[in-house]
Amino acid sequence: MAEAAKKGLNAFATIKNIMSELKKVDKAFTPNSQQYQYLVEQMRADQVTTRRYSKAANESESVAKLYLSYIQGTRRLNTLQERYKGGEKTVEESARLVGLKLPERKY
Secondary structure, eight states: HHHHHHHHHHHHHHHHHHHHHHHHTTTTTTTSHHHHHHHHHHHHHHHHHHHHHOOOTTHHHHHHHHHHHHHHHHHHHHHHHHHOOOOOOOOHHHHTTTTOOOOOOOO
């Protein structure tokens, strides 16, 4: 397989993964949405720009992979924060969690 074809497949897979991540975060992200159309536009424009102006090798693909990593990390962070939210526990609640009992307070 030619080098250019391999690069094209890698770039396509990255864009596909970005779109998949965006669908997980935003249910309104569909082929009819403006964000989707913008990504497709940018992908097409980049193909022409890369060929015409000879950007550094894989520059656009590297930026796309960086963005993919960012949105995956953000989604995972939000999932973890949602899962473990609930505020701080009191000292008494924390002690009970680990099987300890606080001494009784005498006022």
